[in-house]
Amino acid sequence: MPSPGQVADAKPAASVILVRDNAPGVEVFMVKRHGKADFASAYVFPGGMLDDSDGDSSIAGYCHGLDDQTASEMLGVESGGLAYWVGAVRECLEESGYVLAYGESGTVPDLTGSEAAERFARHRSALHRGELSLESLCRQEHIRLALDRLHYCRFFVTPEIAKRRYSTRFFVAEVPDKQEGRHDGSETVDSLWIRPEEALAKHKEQDFVLAPPTVLLLRDISAGKSVDDILEGLRGESRGEILAVMPTAHQRDGRIVLRVPGYPDIFEA
Numbered sequence: 279m280p281s282p283g284q285v286a287d288a289k290p291a292a293s294v295i296l297v298r299d300n301a302p303g304v305e306v307f308m309v310k311r312h313g314k315a316d317f318a319s320a321y322v323f324p325g326g327m328l329d330d331s332d333g334d335s336s337i338a339g340y341c342h343g344l345d346d347q348t349a350s351e352m353l354g355v356e357s358g359g360l361a362y363w364v365g366a367v368r369e370c371l372e373e374s375g376y377v378l379a380y381g382e383s384g385t386v387p388d389l390t391g392s393e394a395a396e397r398f399a400r401h402r403s404a405l406h407r408g409e410l411s412l413e414s415l416c417r418q419e420h421i422r423l424a425l426d427r428l429h430y431c432r433f434f435v436t437p438e439i440a441k442r443r444y445s446t447r448f449f450v451a452e453v454p455d456k457q458e459g460r461h462d463g464s465e466t467v468d469s470l471w472i473r474p475e476e477a478l479a480k481h482k483e484q485d486f487v488l489a490p491p492t493v494l495l496l497r498d499i500s501a502g503k504s505v506d507d508i509l510e511g512l513r514g515e516s517r518g519e520i521l522a523v524m525p526t527a528h529q530r531d532g533r534i535v536l537r538v539p540g541y542p543d544i545f546e547a
Contacts, residue, residue: 285438288445292366293325294428295495296376298453299505303473306499307453309373309461310468320487321468321477323495324373325366325446331411332368333361340416342380343426352430353447354519362447363425364412370451372406373466374459375399378428378451379421386454387421395458406462427451429512431498434491435524437536445522448495450512452505474500490525490538490545 296307308321331337338346338360350359367378377387377398389395401419404410416422428449436443453459461469474496480486481493488496502508525536525545536545 286441286443288435288443290328290362290365291326291444291446292328292362292369293323293446293448294366294370294374294378295323295431295448295450295499296370296374296453296459297450297499297505297508298471300471303475304499304502304505304508305471305473306477306496307374307376307459307471308469308477309466312465312467320489320492322489322492323448324370324376325448326369326373326465327444328361328365329368331413332365333358334413337364337413337416337423340413340422341425342422343424349425353433360425363428363449364423366428366447366449367423367425368405368412371402373462374469375402375462376454376457376459377421378424378454379416379419380424382420386424386457387419388456389458390456402462406464429509430520431512432491432495433520433522435522437525437527439527439534446491448491450499450508452509490536490543491523493543493545494538494541 298305309324310321311319341360341364344360344363346357346360349363350357353359353362370376370378377389379387381387387394387398389398401410401415405412405415428451430447431450432448435445459469461467477486478493478496481488499508502511523539525538527534527536
């Protein structure tokens with residue numbers, strides 16, 4: 279918790295809610311943070327802080343379906359909006375192994391073969407260690423980032439009482455075919471596909487740790503009957519009208535609890 283009178287800066291971040299159709303309904307991909315990470319032992323969507331390189335002008339040449347002007351308009355910022363989409367793709371690869379990109383044929387990479395899977399696994403590790411840039415990966419593999427697959431959905435800011443704060447843009451993306459995801463084994467220690475309703479039920483039983491934004495996002499996703507239903511609803515969102523939501527801290531029975539504007543829930547801080 280920050281010192282009295284001090285509020286930590288909220289670092290720009292991006293996160294991807296990967297979805298797929300699977301009877302009896304939509305499932306989401308989640309990873310579990312290790313016990314000493316931010317949101318320790320919580321199940322989250324793949325994501326993290328933006329890197330400076332996410333906003334480099336050079337990466338724009340490897341982006342498909344979106345430019346900085348349009349991205350910035352969608353976020354309601356003057357410039358630099360494209361970095362959130364780029365960061366979301368990078369973090370998705372680092373934390374889940376899914377590659378949201380198009381190859382020279384215009385399709386997402388097929389990682390079902392052992393050679394391709396092993397090659398991208400090496401890229402993933404090098405990217406995570408900072409030994410490989412996303413631009414270099416795109417150049418080596420002749421791929422372009424599939425930014426048209428990411429649909430902007432929510433904007434959450436960490437409460438002011440937190441020691442580490444994030445200003446996170448959330449995106450929804452249908453999972454690529456012919457790829458398999460897995461946690462990275464360092465920052466994340468488990469991964470799974472799960473129905474939003476099941477995740478919320480397990481959380482209620484205190485068997486599945488979730489942060490407040492994750493709870494609210496899972497509720498949003500659970501309202502969709504299919505991936506197409508969810509994405510169609512997001513395509514109708516007005517540009518620049520997804521406002522920031524920041525929980526506020528309150529005292530209740532000697533405890534600090536969080537309230538999220540626009541929602542009736544009360545969460546433990």
